[in-house]
Amino acid sequence: MFRFLSRRQITRLSLDPPKPRPDRAGLDVVLIVKNEERHIAEWARFHLLAGVSRFHVYDNGCTDGTIAELRRTVPPDALSVIPWDQKLRDGSREIHNQVLAYAHAVRNFGPSCRWMTFIDVDEFLVPKRAASLPEALEPLSNCACISLPWHMFGRSGHTEAPAGGVLENYTRRNPDPMSDAKGLRNFKMIVDPCRVVSMKVHTIETLGEGGTCNDRGQRFPMSARDSRAFYSAEAIQLNHYYTRSDAELRAKIARGPNLTTPDAEHLRRVMRKVENIEAGEVEDRSAISFLERIGARGLAGLP
Template identity: 35%
Template sequence: MTATGHLDSVADGRVVGWAWDPERPQRTVEVFVWLDDRFAGRALANRERTDLKAAAIGDGRHGFQFTGAIPPGTRTVRVTTAAGEDLRRSPFRLQAELLPPAAPDHDGITVLAIARDEAPYIEEWIAHHRAIGVDRFLIYDNASTDGTGDRLRRNPTLADLVEVVDWPSSRYAPTIGPQPAAYADALPALQRRGGWIVVIDIDEFVVPLADDSLPDLLARFREVPALSLCWKVFGSSGHVARDDDRLVQDRFRFAGRATLVKSIARAGAIQSIGCHAPLLTGGSPVDELRRPIANGSAAPSPSYRWGQINHYFAKSWAEWEAKRDRGRAGPAAGAPNWRRPDSHFAAMDHAHEYDLGIVRFRPRMLRVLADLFPDRAARARAAGRGSPRPGTRSAVPVPTRLHPETLRPSAGPVRGHFDVPARSAGPARLPAERPARVAGWLFDPAGRPGGRRTIRLRSADDAALDYLIAIEDDRPRADVARHFPGLPERITANSGFDVTIDLRAMPHGLYRARLGVRFADGAAWTTHDWTIRIG
């Protein structure tokens, strides 16, 4: 006898039912979901249901729930066993009158944000969102002292793209913060304009993960009044000093997952705008799996199937200090929670995974940046050549807090060598009281894209002391290219590096140093270590 079961309901993006195998009642049955005879996904029938237990259907742990996108216009939902047999009541036919009406694919996208002293970042932020399909920007300038709003107003190329509203403290009541007051002020005009409203901060970047633009992403959710995307929180990546010339998305690549969201809502469906999600005139915002947003701010669990919000919360330590000192935009000035404690930096300095989701939009963003902000584009290009200017920053070892699979060996070793410090009879010594220079060469013979060149320092005495140092320096090495004539020059010609490392935070002792290249699915390392003594 094969597995049997029942398709109970299809509603609110969820397919619910049960399945079990009477001959092998302890086995968990896997079911397969089909939308108009196209495979949509699978689910395990292992959820506990008291009604099944009461009906003597095994131990009652045979329920399933499939949560996924059910596009508008879907007519039938089928659920089958692995043998291809339909459960009872499958196929389930959706009634046309119950389907939500399809909204227009794209009727304008406006980004609403409040900014204070964001001049080093706002031009890259505008260029990125323009590159992914945003039509207009409404920026409330909250008494900036660095010319954030003035710079945007003076740019003639932004006349029909960016609207700047002065927002000094005299414009809102002293008992509330500038952010909620700005949102309330903006809502009537946004609703007259219509379309989609994206509410984010200047340190947040919307990143479509499976589509070529934000309009394409929103077309997947034409029936929902508000879509909420989860944060991906980016840490300092070990940076201590600020570097206003390099792009934010180039400096910070280490991130962690989060349930907090930011939302994109239809203007006509908004009753009031919230920091994370709006209050709607009917219904509630949903995440990309069409799950309701809990408490107006968080998804049930992190999800990154269709999109994410890159949240560059902390940046470098120097930039964090500036952010901390200018206070938060939500609470009223002087309120107990107006000034962030330094514990927020530690809590948000994530380095669990290396995220390149935004990189595929980088060429398009650079073209927009050159068109709208040629000075900023020129600085970014100059900063990307060779090593950083002397004294700009020192690389900082980051404790290895990555998922284990990120550092597991992948196919094939890489080739590399430390020229400085030079190998000697004993361990090379690096001073801990001042920045130390490390130089050499490193390349991946296979030329795999997306690699991140890295120095790894592991304590010879304490396995818990394991540090990574990102190599963000490409230097010409003609000698290396000549030494490997069988490899393409694109792999070997710029394989050199020369970095300065700040070791003051590292415990003194003996370390094993190894060069490697990290990828999304693992890492490739040199086959031998160098022994280094710190301190």
């Protein structure tokens, strides 16, 4: 049933790259969000400290205080909020609302930034050695398309949501970002938006690139980024706090996916992924180490 439905969904969009402005600069983050009031401020503060210039937030029907928290946390000139509560179809085929938001951001906000990335509230971009994400990206200026593998964090033993933030409470992850286990190996990307020609949630094609780079600047065909030779998290690590607590995981499942999927199939896929994440976990304090390195631990509500 699900395979049949997937053939009736539009999950890839092609577009003409926008023209860059002469003064474009910085790293912009694109986010589509729904009801993340509890965690959005920590996520935004972390990425401000990591050097993000602007946040383009697509409001997918928030009914809680998510947007108010963002407005309290992010300076007004660094935040744009776009209403994005919709399910659109081309005839019988549903258009992936997240991909549509990403394509809109590239065309409308891409000309003013040097880099653009597309992540969720449960994903943190962590500079591993540099003092900021822009500094970490400086050696990668010849790469129009950088793929960062997921580092998948589980529940860290929490049944209910603990006091405090995500970073201090969830420090255990699956040890192998390149695992063949279902649902563990995937990527988010940092791109030059003025070279983007095609978008999916986890795959972005850029003009003239012929593939993608890892964070060492090594270029591979897109089809080869699943190989262990591609793996690197030396400059930037993508931490994906997929579950948070068990209670929050159950609420996440209840909200459903970005595309219309049968409930039983959605539950099965999520729980299979969780089992794989929590198999043989290792301790990972990379995000906290970054905050300590820049002298920001304990500041602005972060751990």
